[in-house]
Amino acid sequence: MAKSPARTSHDSRNRGTIERSFLKQGLKILGVDEVGRGCIAGPVYAACVSLNYDALKSLDTKTRALIRDSKTLSTAQRQRMIPILHQVCRDWAIGFSSVSEIEEQGIVPATFQAMLRAYETMKESHDLLLIDGKHLNPMLPIRQEAIIGGDGLCFAIAAASILAKEARDDFMRQAALNFPHYDFHENVGYGTKSHLTAMEARGITPLHRRNFAPVTRYAELGHYFSTTI
Structure with a gap:
């Protein structure tokens, strides 16, 4: 698959131009985006979206x-937009990779x-996939266009961003019920001060990614969660 150069723009008035x-x-186009790549806990999610532009x-x-x-x-704005996005999407799908897969493969793969899992769940075939960032996905068997800041420039990528974000946040909110001391319902796995304090204590x-700092240090020390603390 031939690679295309990444596009970029920071002018929100250009949204939809590409x-x-x-x-x-x-061309029949898709948008894809990921959420949770920079977290220290929880899976990474992605959404793939085909919009009805009319x-x-x-x-x-x-x-x-x-x-x-x-x-x-x-959060309120995203949750308000979910049913609206369902109405304007021809098709959409969510995919994720687990914490163990992140540890085994690395975060990028x-x-x-x-x-890929989101893409493979789409019902129809498409001609082009718009991907947020500067890197194309070598696993996807479709022509791709990398767009830096794509979630601010392309409606399909932005819609994917919202759907993936809410799906992942919901997962982390549920995780907070099992691990209430880590504030997963608020930090959704990012390394906030309260999150780091909870790991220390x-x-x-x-759910913590043992190949991510500072989690690695606690894993090496054998400092694992205990319900008796």
Whole structure:
């Protein structure tokens, strides 16, 4: 698969321009994005999205403006957008790689695998996949376009970002019920101060990535979670 150069732009007014250029060529396009790559606990998630662009156009301006990088939205905004995205998606799918897979393969291959799992669940074939960032996914058997800042430039990537983020956050909120001292419902696996303090006091859980610092140090010391603390 031939590689294409990464595109980049930081002007939000350009959102959708790249997609329109491909749609005018008659191409069926997908967007893909990952969530959780930089966490120290929990799986990495990815979503793949095929948008109905006519339905997208029918949204009011304020609602359409919320289809952007999931990190710029509040939890309430993302949750409000989920049913709307379901309405404007022709198809969408979620994939993930587990903590053990992240430890065995490394985060980059595990992220690519999560994307592959989402892609393979899509019902229809497509011509082009738009991927956030500067790296293409060697596991995906489809022409790809890498777009730096793609979740701020392409509606399909942004929609994938939101769907993946909420799916992963929901997983971590459920995990917080089993490990209530780590604030997973708030930090969703990122290394916040309270999260690091909990690891120091109570050890690491099966959800912690032992190949990520500072988790590695606690794993080497045998400092594992105990319900008796």
